[in-house]
Amino acid sequence: MESPSRPPVRLVLRDGDLQRSRLTVFFRLILAIPLLIWVTLRGIAAGVASIVNWLAVLVQREVPESTHDFCANYVRYSTQVSAYVLLAADPYPWFRYQPDYPVDVEIDRPVQQGRWGGFFRLILALPALLLATALGSGFATTTPGQGSVASNGNEDEAVVWGLSSFGGAAAACALLAWFFIVALGRSPRGLRDLVTFALGYGAQAAAYLFLLTPRYPTSDPRLAEPYSQLPTHPVRAVVTDDLARPRLTVLFRLFLAIPHFVWFLLWTIAVFFVGFVAWIVALVLGRLPLRLHRFFAAYVRYATHLVAFVYLIGRRFPGFTGRVGSYGIDIEIDPPERQRRLTILFRFFLAFPAFVVASALGGVAAVIAFLAWWYALFTARMPEGMRNLGVTCLRYSAQTYTYSLLVTGRYPYAAPVLRDPGPGPEPRPNFAPPEPVLGETF
Amino acid sequence: MLGVAALALGAFLLYPTAVPDGLALPSVDVDAVFGADFVDRAKRYERFFYVNWVLAQIALFVTLWIYARRGAAFARESSAGPIGTGMLLGMLGLAIAWLVHVPFALASHWWQRRWDQNDLSYLDWLFEDWAVLAAQFLSICVALLIVMGLARWLGERWWLPGAAVFVGIAALFSFVAPYLYYGTAPLERKPLLEAARTYEQELGVGHIPLRVEEVSADTEQANAFAFGLGPSRRVVFWDTILEPPFTEAEQKVVLAHELAHHSQRHLPKGLAWFALFAIPGAWILMRATRRRGGMGNPTAVPLALFVVAALQLATAPLSSAISRRMEAEADWKALTVTHDPAALEGLMVEFSKTGLGDPDPPFISQLVFGTHPTLADRVAMARAYADGAR
Numbered sequence: 155m156e157s158p159s160r161p162p163v164r165l166v167l168r169d170g171d172l173q174r175s176r177l178t179v180f181f182r183l184i185l186a187i188p189l190l191i192w193v194t195l196r197g198i199a200a201g202v203a204s205i206v207n208w209l210a211v212l213v214q215r216e217v218p219e220s221t222h223d224f225c226a227n228y229v230r231y232s233t234q235v236s237a238y239v240l241l242a243a244d245p246y247p248w249f250r251y252q253p254d255y256p257v258d259v260e261i262d263r264p265v266q267q268g269r270w271g272g273f274f275r276l277i278l279a280l281p282a283l284l285l286a287t288a289l290g291s292g293f294a295t296t297t298p299g300q301g302s303v304a305s306n307g308n309e310d311e312a313v314v315w316g317l318s319s320f321g322g323a324a325a326a327c328a329l330l331a332w333f334f335i336v337a338l339g340r341s342p343r344g345l346r347d348l349v350t351f352a353l354g355y356g357a358q359a360a361a362y363l364f365l366l367t368p369r370y371p372t373s374d375p376r377l378a379e380p381y382s383q384l385p386t387h388p389v390r391a392v393v394t395d396d397l398a399r400p401r402l403t404v405l406f407r408l409f410l411a412i413p414h415f416v417w418f419l420l421w422t423i424a425v426f427f428v429g430f431v432a433w434i435v436a437l438v439l440g441r442l443p444l445r446l447h448r449f450f451a452a453y454v455r456y457a458t459h460l461v462a463f464v465y466l467i468g469r470r471f472p473g474f475t476g477r478v479g480s481y482g483i484d485i486e487i488d489p490p491e492r493q494r495r496l497t498i499l500f501r502f503f504l505a506f507p508a509f510v511v512a513s514a515l516g517g518v519a520a521v522i523a524f525l526a527w528w529y530a531l532f533t534a535r536m537p538e539g540m541r542n543l544g545v546t547c548l549r550y551s552a553q554t555y556t557y558s559l560l561v562t563g564r565y566p567y568a569a570p571v572l573r574d575p576g577p578g579p580e581p582r583p584n585f586a587p588p589e590p591v592l593g594e595t596f
Numbered sequence: 597m598l599g600v601a602a603l604a605l606g607a608f609l610l611y612p613t614a615v616p617d618g619l620a621l622p623s624v625d626v627d628a629v630f631g632a633d634f635v636d637r638a639k640r641y642e643r644f645f646y647v648n649w650v651l652a653q654i655a656l657f658v659t660l661w662i663y664a665r666r667g668a669a670f671a672r673e674s675s676a677g678p679i680g681t682g683m684l685l686g687m688l689g690l691a692i693a694w695l696v697h698v699p700f701a702l703a704s705h706w707w708q709r710r711w712d713q714n715d716l717s718y719l720d721w722l723f724e725d726w727a728v729l730a731a732q733f734l735s736i737c738v739a740l741l742i743v744m745g746l747a748r749w750l751g752e753r754w755w756l757p758g759a760a761v762f763v764g765i766a767a768l769f770s771f772v773a774p775y776l777y778y779g780t781a782p783l784e785r786k787p788l789l790e791a792a793r794t795y796e797q798e799l800g801v802g803h804i805p806l807r808v809e810e811v812s813a814d815t816e817q818a819n820a821f822a823f824g825l826g827p828s829r830r831v832v833f834w835d836t837i838l839e840p841p842f843t844e845a846e847q848k849v850v851l852a853h854e855l856a857h858h859s860q861r862h863l864p865k866g867l868a869w870f871a872l873f874a875i876p877g878a879w880i881l882m883r884a885t886r887r888r889g890g891m892g893n894p895t896a897v898p899l900a901l902f903v904v905a906a907l908q909l910a911t912a913p914l915s916s917a918i919s920r921r922m923e924a925e926a927d928w929k930a931l932t933v934t935h936d937p938a939a940l941e942g943l944m945v946e947f948s949k950t951g952l953g954d955p956d957p958p959f960i961s962q963l964v965f966g967t968h969p970t971l972a973d974r975v976a977m978a979r980a981y982a983d984g985a986r
Contacts, residue, residue: 403673406691412730413683413737459675471684473676481675 162262162367165354167381200228207365211272225364226261240328242349267368279363286359288521289352292322324352326514344568347382374539375570388488391549395482399530447490450559452476465523467544493563505558512554519547621976642954652700660902667898682894689901747892755878774824780807799859822857845939856929919967937978
């Protein structure tokens with residue numbers, strides 16, 4: 155498998171310390187208001203400068219140094235402000251780009267670009283911006299609906315506005331991290347790493363949009379390896395799949411999954427009822443009996459196989475039994491272990507934050523599916539970066555479900571890296587091209 | 597031989613009809629009854645569909661033949677077991693057949709719009725049948741689950757219990773379909789309700805609930821149908837047939853015709869006919885797939901799809917003939933209870949106008965597609981009744 159060459163836009167994390175000031179975190183959004191106004195104003199200026207970049211690429215195939223630096227500084231600064239707002243960094247970023255800020259972006263000098271790629275840049279950037287939004291703040295919509303309001307004994311029809319959101323992995327992580335930090339004074343590493351990865355992808359997408367680089371953004375989780383690591387976890391993703399996607403099976407992917415949807419629904423109903431019994435049994439025994447563990451583990455594996463297939467993360471039509479090793483995108487689950495009865499008792503409530511993140515990552519995976527469907531329909535291939543990011547989303551979801559179904563007592567870990575680096579030094583401070591990780595490695 | 601004799605005996609028992617033997621249908625001048633201009637227009641309109649259908653069938657069979665030869669290669673796209681892989685191959689075959697069918701369906705839709713027979717936009721047309729397609733995908737999976745499961749369990753003897761299971765499913769579906777058919781409301785036309793009581797008594801059929809389905813927002817075509825078994829029996833009128841230009845007398849003929857389907861037990865008989873087709877069909881399928889390892893082997897599924905499509909085409913004339921015979925019987929029973937041949941004749945004229953139907957289609961067309969007698973034949977039956985053929 156190929157490994158990504160050094161990307162022209164790289165996120166650098168200098169925040170080895172996860173300590174956060176409770177006071178500034180508590181008021182973080184209010185403190186960030188001036189910064190957000192300033193970022194918006196600078197964004198408008200960067201937008202104007204990017205038009206100059208666009209014309210320059212069309213004429214001389216290269217952006218001028220001055221506008222390149224102006225836009226690059228905006229990308230760096232907006233990333234730093236986002237890191238502050240999303241609790242990935244603690245120092246106040248003030249009103250100008252700071253080279254020593256804990257979260258930074260490195261952007262290469264201008265290079266020659268193709269005129270066609272430059273001409274259609276806004277259109278070409280749309281998929282990347284879509285994914286960046288799903289990873290970052292998410293999509294929020296307000297929808298009007300009819301409701302009734304009682305006043306003076308009479309019920310009046312009124313328009314009720316409902317808020318719904320989709321995706322927003324970084325926003326979800328920041329929300330949970332806020333509670334965690336206010337309580338403990340430090341940020342959870344997994345959530346911080348996921349936010350950082352989202353910021354890095356957003357910076358790549360912005361740099362591509364502003365014509366700072368002709369290189370298309372990559373969402374490969376390997377880019378997170380310089381600053382993130384995967385702890386040993388009883389629920390792991392195993393990838394043996396390839397990237398080919400035959401067009402016929404892509405075009406009819408949802409229809410092909412119909413028998414699985416029916417089977418999954420039936421299995422889910424069974425899990426719902428058995429789950430309650432399992433909770434009682436686990437409370438008594440302090441662990442899940444082996445048969446129930448196998449039953450739930452097979453269910454989680456099957457759900458992962460099915461979602462991988464539907465979202466084009468996996469190539470082949472999955473089996474119906476959730477057998478270990480039966481699918482190219484698989485989940486390894488360790489045998490049952492003893493768990494603390496108190497955590498079993500409150501498992502449903504404890505799992506709630508994980509479900510919030512899993513839901514946001516589910517939105518990311520859905521965006522990946524949408525983009526990959528079009529890409530695979532034309533090229534009969536799945537982009538490797540998207541596939542790998544999809545696997546991390548599925549892994550988190552599998553960890554969440556195994557935790558909530560008492561298969562494991564270990565809380566899900568959100569960091570978007572796929573491979574366990576094993577024993578070795580702590581996260582490297584700067585980017586270095588990682589070793590190939592696909593195929594037999596994980 | 598015993599099996600063939602049993603099938604022949606079954607067909608012999610099902611074949612009788614209430615239409616008098618030797619009923620001579622008088623010749624009908626369709627130009628005079630329906631209008632020469634209209635008949636000419638209807639023939640031009642229908643001709644396109646005949647050509648389109650022939651081309652679609654050729655494309656379908658060429659595609660299924662290629663798929664039967666090469667489709668097994670898609671088995672590598674499955675991580676499932678044999679039955680799951682068979683499902684995948686079956687669904688892919690259906691997907692390919694659907695893709696091949698789309699241009700011809702589009703041409704039909706274009707033609708209908710051109711002749712003001714359909715107002716549906718192309719976008720709406722494209723998306724209106726997704727649920728039906730999804731149901732077809734699910735159906736083929738269920739069918740393959742049954743056939744392959746039985747074949748892997750019983751070997752080549754699967755065909756007899758397999759046919760029985762399919763007949764059972766068809767019977768179950770016929771029974772529950774009225775309960776699943778939502779979106780209808782009880783009929784509230786007093787004259788029709790009173791007529792229904794009279795007809796039910798004369799036809800010797802118990803009380804049958806009458807329902808109305810609102811379709812006038814989508815189509816101007818008129819229709820009514822009978823479905824259900826035993827306690828689930830129903831008659832459903834499209835609301836288009838309850839409005840002008842259809843007169844109350846014509847509506848009563850429709851009512852009597854649909855009640856006659858129930859009184860003559862056409863739905864159970866239809867199931868019996870299905871069984872007579874399903875048993876030899878399953879046997880042929882078993883024989884045809886033998887060289888591919890039988891129906892227990894997923895690589896036989898693409899060939900099985902081709903064989904099933906060929907069987908459907910080959911038996912289309914026979915099933916159409918059986919359906920025509922039942923419809924003619926329902927027409928005759930309607931005449932015997934309404935005693936109003938003029939209303940039946942008027943109804944046929946209105947039917948032809950609302951659907952731009954050819955009153956006297958070519959023989960080959962009627963042979964393959966004719967699930968009802970031609971409009972001209974139905975007018976002829978009304979006139980035969982009027983002439984005292986009862």
